[in-house]
Amino acid sequence: MPDIPQAPADAASTPVNAALTRKDLVSDQTVRWCPGCGDYAILAQAQKAMPALGVPREKIVFISGIGCSSRFPYYMNTYGIHTIHGRAPALATGLKCARPDLQVWVVTGDGDGLSIGGNHLLHCIRRNVDLKILLFNNRIYGLTKGQASPTSELGKRTKSSPLGTIDRPVDPIRFALGSNATFVARTVDTDVEHLGRILERAARHKGTAFVEIFQNCIVFNDGAFKDVEERATRDDSGIKLEHGKPLIFGKGKNRGIRMNGLKPEVVTFEAGKPPADLFVHDEKAGSEVAYLLSQLCGPAYPWALGVLRAVEEPVYDEMMESQIRSASEDSISRDIDKLLAGADTWEVAVP
Amino acid sequence: MNSSPAKPKPVQEIDSVTIRFAGDSGDGIQLTGGQFTNTTAFAGNDLSTLPDFPAEIRAPAGTLPGVSGFQIQFGSHEVLTPGDTPDVLVVMNPAALKANVRELAPGNVVILNTDAFTAQNLTKAGYPANPLEDGSLSSFRVIPIPLTGLTDNALQGMQLTRTQVDRCKNFFALGIMYWLYERPLEPTSNWIRKKFQKVPLIAEANAKALAAGHAYAETTEIFEHHYRISKAPIAPGRYRNITGNEATALGLVTASRLAQRSVFYGSYPITPASDILHELSKHKAFGVRTFQAEDEIAAVGAAIGASFGGLLAVTGTSGPGICLKSEAINLAVMLELPLVILNVQRGGPSTGLPTKTEQADLLQVLFGRNGESPAAIVAPATPGECFPLVIEACRIAMRYMTPVFFLSDGYLGNGSEPWKIPRLNELPDLRVEHPSDPKIFQPYARDPKTLARPWALPGTPGLEHRIGGLEKQSGTGNVSYDPENHDRMVRLRAEKIDGIARDIPPTPVLGPREGRVLVVGWGSTYGTITQAVKELQKSGEPVAAVHLRHLNPLPRDLGAILQKYDTVLVPEINMGQLLLLLRAKYMVPAVGFNKVRGQPLKVSEIHVKIQELLNRPPNERRSSHA
Ligand code: SF4
Numbered sequence: 001m002p003d004i005p006q007a008p009a010d011a012a013s014t015p016v017n018a019a020l021t022r023k024d025l026v027s028d029q030t031v032r033w034c035p036g037c038g039d040y041a042i043l044a045q046a047q048k049a050m051p052a053l054g055v056p057r058e059k060i061v062f063i064s065g066i067g068c069s070s071r072f073p074y075y076m077n078t079y080g081i082h083t084i085h086g087r088a089p090a091l092a093t094g095l096k097c098a099r100p101d102l103q104v105w106v107v108t109g110d111g112d113g114l115s116i117g118g119n120h121l122l123h124c125i126r127r128n129v130d131l132k133i134l135l136f137n138n139r140i141y142g143l144t145k146g147q148a149s150p151t152s153e154l155g156k157r158t159k160s161s162p163l164g165t166i167d168r169p170v171d172p173i174r175f176a177l178g179s180n181a182t183f184v185a186r187t188v189d190t191d192v193e194h195l196g197r198i199l200e201r202a203a204r205h206k207g208t209a210f211v212e213i214f215q216n217c218i219v220f221n222d223g224a225f226k227d228v229e230e231r232a233t234r235d236d237s238g239i240k241l242e243h244g245k246p247l248i249f250g251k252g253k254n255r256g257i258r259m260n261g262l263k264p265e266v267v268t269f270e271a272g273k274p275p276a277d278l279f280v281h282d283e284k285a286g287s288e289v290a291y292l293l294s295q296l297c298g299p300a301y302p303w304a305l306g307v308l309r310a311v312e313e314p315v316y317d318e319m320m321e322s323q324i325r326s327a328s329e330d331s332i333s334r335d336i337d338k339l340l341a342g343a344d345t346w347e348v349a350v351p
Numbered sequence: 352m353n354s355s356p357a358k359p360k361p362v363q364e365i366d367s368v369t370i371r372f373a374g375d376s377g378d379g380i381q382l383t384g385g386q387f388t389n390t391t392a393f394a395g396n397d398l399s400t401l402p403d404f405p406a407e408i409r410a411p412a413g414t415l416p417g418v419s420g421f422q423i424q425f426g427s428h429e430v431l432t433p434g435d436t437p438d439v440l441v442v443m444n445p446a447a448l449k450a451n452v453r454e455l456a457p458g459n460v461v462i463l464n465t466d467a468f469t470a471q472n473l474t475k476a477g478y479p480a481n482p483l484e485d486g487s488l489s490s491f492r493v494i495p496i497p498l499t500g501l502t503d504n505a506l507q508g509m510q511l512t513r514t515q516v517d518r519c520k521n522f523f524a525l526g527i528m529y530w531l532y533e534r535p536l537e538p539t540s541n542w543i544r545k546k547f548q549k550v551p552l553i554a555e556a557n558a559k560a561l562a563a564g565h566a567y568a569e570t571t572e573i574f575e576h577h578y579r580i581s582k583a584p585i586a587p588g589r590y591r592n593i594t595g596n597e598a599t600a601l602g603l604v605t606a607s608r609l610a611q612r613s614v615f616y617g618s619y620p621i622t623p624a625s626d627i628l629h630e631l632s633k634h635k636a637f638g639v640r641t642f643q644a645e646d647e648i649a650a651v652g653a654a655i656g657a658s659f660g661g662l663l664a665v666t667g668t669s670g671p672g673i674c675l676k677s678e679a680i681n682l683a684v685m686l687e688l689p690l691v692i693l694n695v696q697r698g699g700p701s702t703g704l705p706t707k708t709e710q711a712d713l714l715q716v717l718f719g720r721n722g723e724s725p726a727a728i729v730a731p732a733t734p735g736e737c738f739p740l741v742i743e744a745c746r747i748a749m750r751y752m753t754p755v756f757f758l759s760d761g762y763l764g765n766g767s768e769p770w771k772i773p774r775l776n777e778l779p780d781l782r783v784e785h786p787s788d789p790k791i792f793q794p795y796a797r798d799p800k801t802l803a804r805p806w807a808l809p810g811t812p813g814l815e816h817r818i819g820g821l822e823k824q825s826g827t828g829n830v831s832y833d834p835e836n837h838d839r840m841v842r843l844r845a846e847k848i849d850g851i852a853r854d855i856p857p858t859p860v861l862g863p864r865e866g867r868v869l870v871v872g873w874g875s876t877y878g879t880i881t882q883a884v885k886e887l888q889k890s891g892e893p894v895a896a897v898h899l900r901h902l903n904p905l906p907r908d909l910g911a912i913l914q915k916y917d918t919v920l921v922p923e924i925n926m927g928q929l930l931l932l933l934r935a936k937y938m939v940p941a942v943g944f945n946k947v948r949g950q951p952l953k954v955s956e957i958h959v960k961i962q963e964l965l966n967r968p969p970n971e972r973r974s975s976h977a
Contacts, residue, residue: 057812058809058811058812059809066820073817076817080816080817081656081817082821087648093653094652094654094656096656097642098615098660099809327635328638333636334636336605342593347589348395348587351587
């Protein structure tokens with residue numbers, strides 16, 4: 001009995017993956033983000049990164065919530081659901097548990113993922129469901145025209161906070177680490193090469209891969225990330241983490257990070273001669289180490305960019321699958337008539 | 352206690368009896384009731400049960416809020432209800448007496464544990480004086496038994512603690528009841544042996560207490576005779592006892608086999624629906640995927656995701672959970688994906704009465720979503736009927752690509768009845784096809800007969816498509832804000848649900864095809880209504896009954912049936928929800944009978960109400976409600 005329906009047997013044969021190009025992933029829908037929105041770059045990179053992953057197009061599903069970012073699935077020529085506000089991780093969890101053969105992506109935003117959907121994001125991450133979560137952080141509500149979001153900085157003046165917000169912001173990276181995420185990364189919409197690499201890393205991770213993407217909302221919060229986006233400042237405002245390498249940044253590759261107790265410290269040195277006590281990045285360390293790195297936020301520090309943590313832990317949908325497999329090993333335990341009869345039965349004879 | 356009595360006591364034949372066990376939640380009342388039920392089923396009687404437990408797990412011992420009850424009616428004929436009020440009340444302490452005594456009629460029997468009537472327990476129950484001594488029970492046949500002491504005596508010499516001995520007293524009481532109603536001891540002693548396999552001492556103590564209670568009743572003077580209730584004329588076949596929640600869970604596993612796809616069950620713990628999650632999570636061998644979600648929203652959300660993936664997707668809860676799920680259910684309406692939503696209704700609004708029964712969520716599931724949001728609704732009438740009706744819900748969901756509500760309630764969920772075990776090969780084929788041809792595929796094209804859209808599964812090459820909560824263009828499924836298209840889609844979604852009525856078989860009418868009074872019911876009031884109507888029919892009254900299993904859409908022949916009677920009576924455990932629908936839809940001057948006590952309706956009160964309608968002068972009937 002096929003418990004999990006597969007594609008019908010007479011389905012048209014798949015084109016070879018290698019033949020997939022960026023174009024194959026472009027849907028026939030007109031993209032409707034504002035001109036200049038950071039979402040365009042992310043979409044283009046996703047369409048570009050997908051073919052390299054070797055997953056057939058029909059096995060890819062994008063699931064989103066509500067918000068500007070959540071229109072994403074409409075533009076990907078894969079399977080997709082544009083769900084309701086905040087609930088994408090829940091739908092994606094159900095789909096992945098139902099169909100472990102699919103590669104399931106979640107596209108969410110700061111409002112969708114961390115405000116109305118915070119609970120689902122937390123539980124999805126702590127379960128370590130094999131999902132790739134892209135959180136587009138623009139620190140504003142775009143689709144509803146410019147209210148403060150849970151990542152808006154304290155005191156931000158918006159339509160809903162004319163005197164400045166009194167809400168302390170949440171840091172998506174720390175939220176994910178606090179939920180015991182097995183893969184946490186940050187990247188920037190304009191840095192297409194880095195973005196592409198991080199998407200690929202996320203796709204290859206087994207378990208929940210959480211990626212925060214700094215995304216510029218040109219209409220309601222323009223320039224929120226300009227330090228790390230603009231060519232002139234980005235090398236001094238961001239630090240690219242690399243596993244096993246010391247933390248070095250700056251245009252001249254002459255600055256680094258070392259730890260003074262639990263506090264990071266920026267040190268300047270002669271290029272090519274880094275001091276020995278620079279902090280060496282280890283993706284596989286405990287989440288407390290990644291949490292230390294999460295202190296690397298602008299403007300006091302360069303923003304930590306790249307993979308903060310990547311470890312292997314048991315994956316929820318795989319464990320569900322293996323429980324089912326071991327329970328259904330013998331056919332006797334799958335006898336429905338036995339199941340219906342239960343333990344205690346009696347016979348009423350024909351009178 | 353091993354000597355047989357000098358002379359067997361006389362036996363009195365009776366048709367049926369209603370017994371209620373009551374005591375502290377810690378007294379094992381539900382277990383005692385469950386054992387009595389199984390044994391009675393083995394003895395060949397028809398039966399119906401009503402467990403009634405407090406919302407608190409262990410309210411302070413001896414207090415009124417801590418009283419747990421279990422009622423069973425059994426008989427030598429068809430038994431449709433657990434009985435209005437008990438003929439025999441078995442109470443383990445003063446609080447249990449106080450909580451139940453007002454339901455007794457003069458002459459009823461009260462069997463009580465005198466050892467529990469201590470000054471302290473009387474105070475806890477709020478008795479200023481001992482009811483055993485102040486004459487307040489004089490209109491009943493009180494049978495005082497020092498249960499605790501007798502159990503203690505019976506277990507003398509065993510290495511047991513006080514608490515362990517005390518825990519055996521419900522088996523002593525059960526032994527007494529088994530003698531009183533000529534029940535065999537074996538089913539329970541076998542059960543004890545199995546249950547306490549790992550602690551032989553406790554097994555022995557319980558079995559001993561059971562046998563001692565039986566011997567005590569047989570040998571002492573307290574009962575002059577015992578009762579015989581012959582086997583009921585039950586259709587031949589293999590039977591088991593089943594609760595509504597068990598039947599629901601087994602129905603889902605069976606539907607999964609019939610549909611040849613795994614069940615995905617997303618749920619969040621909630622009374623009185625959690626037992627369905629517990630039961631389903633035992634059946635992983637059948638491919639059942641249970642997901643205990645972080646909240647009600649995630650539970651339904653995950654189910655929708657699983658449905659997109661091609662599984663038989665189900666979410667289960669009670670009324671408060673439906674409130675939380677509404678938005679996601681609306682998404683399923685828009686996505687047009689199969690989804691079964693179980694609502695084991697309980698007393699509301701808000702947290703309401705978590706462990707009590709009610710039928711007040713009908714309008715919620717019919718109308719409680721934004722926009723024009725039609726969904727199908729079915730409702731089982733008895734615990735055993737949860738099985739075929741949940742299969743029917745799955746059938747509708749997959750055939751019509753729609754959410755379907757399954758409205759059970761606390762009484763059906765926890766109540767039990769003997770159930771004739773169905774065979775897999777007698778059940779409907781639920782298999783459905785998935786599209787595969789990219790040349791003709793459109794996500795929102797419709798089957799001309801059912802108006803269902805195709806269920807295209809991820810993984811099918813060439814059928815990549817996106818769906819979502821935004822309005823869809825008919826056919827292509829692309830986002831559309833076109834006014835005419837929206838109007839068209841609203842109508843299509845409604846027509847699709849209305850069309851389900853084609854599959855509903857002709858509505859059976861119990862009694863004359865026309866007459867003075869038609870009683871229309873739905874859900875768990877079936878037994879009560881049927882019993883009352885049958886009683887009146889026996890005395891020649893022109894009354895009939897219809898019980899609805901499909902509530903949206905309603906059966907196509909219902910309107911014509913309603914027109915054939917002078918008066919339509921709609922008894923419900925709500926303020927008149929089906930009544931409102933029938934009056935609005937069919938413009939009939941229906942009247943309601945509504946009690947919202949968290950308890951099943953009583954046969955006697957329906958009987959009185961019908962009688963009252965029959966007694967009205969004929970000319971008043973229609974005009975007074977027109
Ligand atoms: S409002 Fe902002 S985030 Fe939304 S599409 Fe426009 S620029 Fe992008």
